[in-house]
Amino acid sequence: MKFTEEHEWLRVEDDLVVVGITEHASTQLGEVVFVELPEEGTTVTKDQEVVVIESVKAASDILAPIDGEIVEVNEPLADEPGKVNEDPTGDAWFFKMKASDLSDLDEMMDEAAYNAFIG
């Protein structure tokens, strides 16, 4: 699994990049009450706002971690936003991307580097 400084995790499954937020991020956000997912088929560029999550505290944007196309979104999350707190690195993935260049992931933090990053 790879990690961004925006507290997202990326996991490659069947040539697709699955994206979610880290346990650390979900704890910091507090209880998530709303998730707005992008349309499947949307082409996005790195750092574009693609997901909105609202917690009991505030709204936050999730940015596209790499260039690519959103090919699948986790629809059930919209009805059960609390899953983001319960299982942020498992069931509560946000979307799957077809990466323009999978090697973009190479430079990203691994788990040890991310753990050091959040201190």
Place this chain on the structure above:
Amino acid sequence: MTDLKQTVLHSLHLELGAKMVGFAGYDMPVQYPLGVMKEHLHTRAAAGLFDVSHMGQILLHPKSGELADAALALETLVPVSILALKEDRQRYAIFTNADGGIMDDLMVANRGDHLLLVVNAACKDADLNHLKAHLSDSCVITPIENRALLALQGPAAETVLAPIAPVVTDMKFMDVATLDTDFGTLCISRSGYSGEDGFEISVEDLHADALARALLGHDACEPIGLGARDSLRLEAGLCLYGSDLDETTSPVEGALTWAIPKARRTGGDREGGFLGADRILLELENGPSRTRVGLRPQTRAPMRAGTVLYASQEATSPIGTVTSGAFGPTIEAPMSMGYVATEHAEIGTVIYGDVRGKRLPARVSNMPFHPASYKR
């Protein structure tokens, strides 16, 4: 963050694992390890303890010795009947300004030979100056500097407090009592800001920590932070001064006309005679141009403060703005309050909020969103 004041319970909050934030100049607990959502639900199910010591407590003693003189003096600053407030009773009031806007909202208690005012933290210095400027001839005005204020809210509040203050079992909503206890002299009112039954307890600083620990020692009682305080009060349809009410909104626009009795209205015994009466009495007769309403967003997306409101998907000019908005843990849905042009204020009207560039529907709705359970 360096200049934040601390309440006398500051070290207890840290010991309980609170996450602290700056609020109205104080370093206050926004949540405890339980988290905002569970703190909210716990308060509605059992009892929650809130530190509200940042709020201002001010005594008004009539110089004449006659309480009616203090009551009449205070009536020059609030469009409320203080003269009709009976001993050991409390009521809601509003400090208006000369333009008919709201300077602060407050609670006033009749404590026999004097009045006790509880005002908002962010306004307390201005309120004190305002009282001194207008009432010094008739009243001795004393800010209380050595008392903390605790709010104990929820259906189990009476059970939690009764062992310490047995009198509470006989109190009804908005009753006030003063009594000597193991924790010094407590001034208790049966009131609060959550929509639940509950109490607000003024306690000397030196006993505050021990009292808070005694209350928290009860299985039913958990400490609750400002985060849940906000979602609780919003579900209860109660205004937050500075968000839902401010110096530009009148009590009529703010849908607080229930607090203005006949006696202070046109044709009443003590008609007008408060700051801003011209505008307020006129609005009472003709209706305000904008009105505070409750809103139930029709999707799951919360409409937070600042969301601009429109009459339709296509309309180009706004009809109002959301002033408070959050997810309601008890109603399990988003909820907002805000101001709309009065022609759009009818219950059931569907209007649209601009949420991140999308017009999402919201229905003008009755408040409270969650029914109050005061002990009448």
